[in-house]
Amino acid sequence: MSPTKVAPHLFVILGALGDLARRKLLPALYHLSARGDLSACRILGVDTDDKLDDNGFRAWAHKLLESTGEATSADISQWCAKYLHYFGTGRSPNYLKLAARIEALEREHRLPGNRVFYLALPSGAVPAVVAGLGKAGLSRGPGWTRLVLEKPFGWDLASAQKLNLEVHRYFDESQIYRTDHFLGKETVQNLLVFRFGNTFFEHLWSREHIESIEITVAESLRVEGRAAYYERAGALRDMVQNHLTQLMTLVAMEVPAAFKSEAIRNEKIKVLEQITPIHPQDVVLGQYTSGRIGGEKVAGYREEPGVSPNSRTATFVALKLEVANWRWKGVPFHLRTGKRLPRRCTQIVIRYHCAPVSIFHPFESSCNIQPNVLVIILQPDEGFELLFQVKAPGQPFRLTTQPLHFRYAEAFGKLLDAYETIILDVLHGDQTLFVCDREVEHAWRLYDELLDKDIPVYPYPAGTWGPAEIDKLGASWLNRSV
Numbered sequence: 038m039s040p041t042k043v044a045p046h047l048f049v050i051l052g053a054l055g056d057l058a059r060r061k062l063l064p065a066l067y068h069l070s071a072r073g074d075l076s077a078c079r080i081l082g083v084d085t086d087d088k089l090d091d092n093g094f095r096a097w098a099h100k101l102l103e104s105t106g107e108a109t110s111a112d113i114s115q116w117c118a119k120y121l122h123y124f125g126t127g128r129s130p131n132y133l134k135l136a137a138r139i140e141a142l143e144r145e146h147r148l149p150g151n152r153v154f155y156l157a158l159p160s161g162a163v164p165a166v167v168a169g170l171g172k173a174g175l176s177r178g179p180g181w182t183r184l185v186l187e188k189p190f191g192w193d194l195a196s197a198q199k200l201n202l203e204v205h206r207y208f209d210e211s212q213i214y215r216t217d218h219f220l221g222k223e224t225v226q227n228l229l230v231f232r233f234g235n236t237f238f239e240h241l242w243s244r245e246h247i248e249s250i251e252i253t254v255a256e257s258l259r260v261e262g263r264a265a266y267y268e269r270a271g272a273l274r275d276m277v278q279n280h281l282t283q284l285m286t287l288v289a290m291e292v293p294a295a296f297k298s299e300a301i302r303n304e305k306i307k308v309l310e311q312i313t314p315i316h317p318q319d320v321v322l323g324q325y326t327s328g329r330i331g332g333e334k335v336a337g338y339r340e341e342p343g344v345s346p347n348s349r350t351a352t353f354v355a356l357k358l359e360v361a362n363w364r365w366k367g368v369p370f371h372l373r374t375g376k377r378l379p380r381r382c383t384q385i386v387i388r389y390h391c392a393p394v395s396i397f398h399p400f401e402s403s404c405n406i407q408p409n410v411l412v413i414i415l416q417p418d419e420g421f422e423l424l425f426q427v428k429a430p431g432q433p434f435r436l437t438t439q440p441l442h443f444r445y446a447e448a449f450g451k452l453l454d455a456y457e458t459i460i461l462d463v464l465h466g467d468q469t470l471f472v473c474d475r476e477v478e479h480a481w482r483l484y485d486e487l488l489d490k491d492i493p494v495y496p497y498p499a500g501t502w503g504p505a506e507i508d509k510l511g512a513s514w515l516n517r518s519v
C-alpha cells in the first residue's frame with residue numbers, strides 16, 4: 038500500500054501510560070511511521086506520573102514496542118528518540134503549563150500548530166480534561182485541532198447529552214472524533230463498498246429477499262482486568278449500544294447521497310429513528326457460569342477477580358429489533374454478544390428467503406433447499422462468504438451447501454489494525470467512520486428504558502452460545518466455524 042502523507046502535527050495522547058495507549062495507540066503510531074505515513078510529526082505523551090521525563094517515557098515505550106518482536110531494538114530506539122516526548126501532570130494538572138510545553142515543542146520542531154488530543158482516559162476524567170484543555174486555549178490552535186474521544190460515551194441518554202454539552206462548550210462537532218474501533222475495521226468500511234459499489238447485492242437488500250439479519254460479536258475472553266468497570270456497565274452498555282448498533286445501522290441504512298461523513302451519518306440516524314421500541318420480552322440477558330473453552334476449564338463470572346459473588350451483571354445479550362421502514366418492515370434484526378462464548382467471532386449474517394418450493398424430490402429431506410446466506414466476517418478471519426446450494430456429485434440426488442468465499446488476507450495480505458485506520462482518518466480530517474453527537478444520543482435513546490427494566494439474567498456455561506432462553510427470540514444463529 039502506498040503511504041498517504043498527512044500534514045505535520047503534534048499528536049498528544051492524554052493517558053499515555055494506560056492500557057489503550059500501551060496496547061493499541063503507540064504500536065499503531067509506530068507502524069504508521071515505519072510505513073512513512075507520519076514523517077513530520079511528534080508525539081507528546083501526557084499522564085499523571087510527574088516523576089517521568091522524556092527519556093523515561095522513551096525507555097518505557099521501547100520496552101513495550103520491543104516485546105512485539107516486530108522491529109529491531111535499534112530501530113525502536115531511533116524512533117522513540119525522534120518522536121516521543123512526555124509531560125507529567127501529577128494529580129492537579131496545570132493545562133497552561135501543558136500549553137506552554139506544546140508550543141515549545143512546536144517551535145523546536147517547526148510544526149505548524151496542527152494538534153490531535155487523543156483522550157485515552159478513564160471516562161470519569163474526560164469532562165475535567167476537556168474543560169482544562171479548553172480553558173487553557175488548547176481547543177483552538179494555530180492550525181487544526183482535533184479531539185478524539187473513546188468509548189464509553191456516556192452511561193445513559195442523560196449522561197451522554199450532558200457530556201455532549203460539556204465537550205461542545207470548547208470544541209465544535211467538526212473537531213470531535215468519537216471512536217468506535219469496530220468502524221475502523223476494513224471489513225466494516227468495505228461493507229459500504231460492498232453494498233453501494235455492487236448492484237448485485239443492493240438489489241437483494243430488502244424485506245422482499247431477506248428473511249432475517251443476525252449480528253454477532255462473540256468473545257471467548259472474560260472481563261480481563263476491567264471488572265470494576267464491567268460490573269457497572271454490563272454487555273448492553275459495553276457492546277450493544279455502541280458496536281452492535283453501529284454495525285446494524287450500516288447494514289440497514291439507505292444509499293447516502295455521497296461517501297461523505299454528513300451524508301452517511303444522516304442515513305444512519307434515520308435508521309436509529311425508525312427502530313420500534315425494543316420490548317423487554319425481546320431481550321435475553323445471560324451471565325456465564327464455569328465451563329470449558331477449547332478443552333480448558335474456566336471459572337464463572339462471579340468467581341472472577343473483582344466481581345461480586347452475587348453479581349447480576351449481564352455478560353451476554355441477545356435481542357430482536359425491527360426497523361419499521363419500507364425496506365425492512367417485518368425483517369427481524371437479531372443482535373447477540375457475550376463473553377466466554379466458544380470462540381471469538383464478529384459476523385453479520387444476511388439470511389435470504391428460501392426458494393418457495395423444492396422441485397428436487399420434494400419429499401426427501403436430502404433435497405430440502407436451504408436459504409442462501411451471506412456472511413460478512415469482521416474477525417478473526419476478515420472476509421465474506423456466500424452460502425449457496427449445489428448438487429452433490431453422483432446418486433442419489435442430493436443438495437448440499439457450499440461457500441463462495443473471499444478472504445482479505447488472501448487478497449491483500451496483512452490488514453491495517455483498526456487503530457491505525459482510526460488514527461489515519463483523524464489525521465486526514467475524515468469523520469466518516471466516527472460517531473456524531475446525534476448518533477450517540479439516538480443510540481442511547483434506544484436502550485435507555487431497557488437499562489432500568491428488571492430483565493432476568495439467565496446463567497449459561499462458559500463455552501456455550503448463551504442461555505437456552507434465547508430460543509424464544511426465534512433466530513437461526515449461524516454458529517459454525519466459517
Ligand SMILES: NC(=O)c1ccc[n+]([C@@H]2O[C@H](COP(=O)([O-])OP(=O)(O)OC[C@H]3O[C@@H](n4cnc5c(N)ncnc54)[C@H](OP(=O)(O)O)[C@@H]3O)[C@@H](O)[C@H]2O)c1
Binds near residue numbers: 052053086126156160
Ligand atoms: N484498554 C483498551 O483496550 C480499550 C479499548 C477500547 C476503549 N478503551 C477506552 O479507552 C479509555 C482508556 O482506557 P485504558 O484501558 O487505557 O484506561 P487505563 O489503563 O486506566 O489508563 C488511563 C490512563 O490515564 C491516566 N490519567 C487519568 N487521569 C488523567 C489526566 N487527567 N491526565 C492524564 N492522564 C490521566 C491514568 O493514570 P492513573 O492510573 O494515575 O489515574 C492512566 O495511566 C477508556 O475510555 C476505555 O473505555 C480502552
